[in-house]
Amino acid sequence: MKEVRPSEVKGTVCIPASKSVVQRAVAAAMLARGTSIIHNPSTCNDCLAALNMARQLGATVVEEPNRWTITGDFRPSSTELSCGEAGLSIRMFTPIVSTLATKQTLTGHGSLTTRPMGGLEEAINQLGATCQTTNGLLPITVQGPMMGGTANIDGSLSSQILTGLLMAAPLAKQDVTLNVANLKSRPYIDITIEVMLQFGVEVENNSYQHFRVKANQQYKPYELRAEGDWSGAAFFLVAGVIAGKLRVENISSASKQADKEIVTAIKLAGGRITEGNGFFEVEKSPLKAFSFDATNCPDLFPPLAVLAAACKGTTLLKGVSRLTHKESNRAMAIQNEFAKAGISVVIEGDEMYIKGATPKSCTMESYNDHRMAMAAATLALIASGQIGITTPECVAKSYPEFWEHLENVLEH
Ligand SMILES: O=C(O)C1=C[C@@H](OP(=O)(O)O)[C@@H](O)[C@H](O)C1
Ligand SMILES: C=C(OP(=O)(O)O)C(=O)O
Numbered sequence: 001m002k003e004v005r006p007s008e009v010k011g012t013v014c015i016p017a018s019k020s021v022v023q024r025a026v027a028a029a030m031l032a033r034g035t036s037i038i039h040n041p042s043t044c045n046d047c048l049a050a051l052n053m054a055r056q057l058g059a060t061v062v063e064e065p066n067r068w069t070i071t072g073d074f075r076p077s078s079t080e081l082s083c084g085e086a087g088l089s090i091r092m093f094t095p096i097v098s099t100l101a102t103k104q105t106l107t108g109h110g111s112l113t114t115r116p117m118g119g120l121e122e123a124i125n126q127l128g129a130t131c132q133t134t135n136g137l138l139p140i141t142v143q144g145p146m147m148g149g150t151a152n153i154d155g156s157l158s159s160q161i162l163t164g165l166l167m168a169a170p171l172a173k174q175d176v177t178l179n180v181a182n183l184k185s186r187p188y189i190d191i192t193i194e195v196m197l198q199f200g201v202e203v204e205n206n207s208y209q210h211f212r213v214k215a216n217q218q219y220k221p222y223e224l225r226a227e228g229d230w231s232g233a234a235f236f237l238v239a240g241v242i243a244g245k246l247r248v249e250n251i252s253s254a255s256k257q258a259d260k261e262i263v264t265a266i267k268l269a270g271g272r273i274t275e276g277n278g279f280f281e282v283e284k285s286p287l288k289a290f291s292f293d294a295t296n297c298p299d300l301f302p303p304l305a306v307l308a309a310a311c312k313g314t315t316l317l318k319g320v321s322r323l324t325h326k327e328s329n330r331a332m333a334i335q336n337e338f339a340k341a342g343i344s345v346v347i348e349g350d351e352m353y354i355k356g357a358t359p360k361s362c363t364m365e366s367y368n369d370h371r372m373a374m375a376a377a378t379l380a381l382i383a384s385g386q387i388g389i390t391t392p393e394c395v396a397k398s399y400p401e402f403w404e405h406l407e408n409v410l411e412h
Pocket of ligand 2 (some may be wrong): 087089156
């Protein structure tokens with residue numbers, strides 16, 4: 001249990017690397033023939049899971065502080081492969097592994113064991129490899145080779161399967177065409193295509209509905225400086241705008257990350273936020289309720305809910321249906337735990353209404369969900385008394401340095 005007391009925040013936070021970028025780069029480096037370098041990698045659990053996966057699949061990895069050197073090879077040393085708790089890694093490595101002729105089993109732990117995997121099965125089987133889940137869940141067994149051809153997939157639940165298929169596609173025997181209906185979380189596909197291009201593979205994207213990857217393309221080694229994580233930065237940007245003055249470093253509006261949209265939301269709420277060269281500055285401001293569609297940036301819901309709690313009036317957030325299958329059912333988790341702090345959250349279909357008020361002292365359950373723990377800590381800054389947070393160590397899934405970074409900016 002962690003306790004965070006109401007406090008002003010002041011100073012500078014340097015945001016660690018994006019786990020979305022780093023996991024994709026690790027997979028591409030494993031598939032490249034030659035040596036790739038990832039500078040400034042994130043050492044969060046999801047990235048370490050991806051790195052471990054690359055090792056299990058045959059890559060040689062040298063881990064140094066601030067630098068991972070990965071020499072690609074794709075010959076698994078084991079038939080049972082674990083993706084830890086990383087949703088992206090299981091959705092990305094399952095299609096990749098299904099390009100091999102050998103039979104492999106992929107598994108994971110924690111919340112990953114209850115997250116839906118059925119879409120992977122349907123998609124991979126259409127491309128001529130065999131994929132079997134366990135009643136739609138882990139473990140998953142795959143056997144290739146992946147022939148290629150056309151797959152029709154539903155993109156409404158998650159974009160991660162499309163990311164996995166795109167990453168695997170250049171290893172198929174023939175060209176791959178992916179027809180995607182109702183794609184959500186689109187910016188994550190932009191990150192996938194960007195990383196693939198950096199590693200030498202081209203993807204043709206027709207209006208986010210039809211994607212084509214030509215066969216016989218090779219991943220090539222690349223030296224990448226991983227950019228900072230907008231998803232983690234969002235908590236500190238909200239902290240600054242509700243409770244003090246912060247400079248948040250290592251983020252840029254040039255990023256393709258979905259969660260840079262937090263800047264739009266802060267501006268809509270009337271928050272003072274300015275961009276400098278590689279950083280943003282935020283300052284406590286009178287905040288008013290706002291309306292924001294987070295369908296394509298679902299990971300922003302927890303920090304957005306905190307921002308909304310600090311606003312005068314009732315804020316509307318759209319995109320609730322995107323939250324059911326994250327590390328927790330995040331819509332329910334936000335509703336239940338904010339209620340404990342006296343913040344009313346009403347859910348109507350795809351919409352969430354949050355009424356601004358001073359949060360009261362309570363204990364909030366994190367559900368072992370990193371973004372719930374970070375939201376509770378941020379909410380505590382403006383509470384009338386301290387807020388307790390259960391299993392605070394869960395922040396390590398995306399942001400192991402979070403508690404230390406928060407402590408550094410608290411004005412005791
Ligand atoms: O591709 C990625 O890096 C991610 C995609 C998103 O998932 P969905 O596509 O399932 O929304 C996001 O929620 C997740 O944290 C990371
Ligand atoms: C949902 C998340 O990640 P993943 O799906 O990759 O586990 C997240 O980081 O909030």
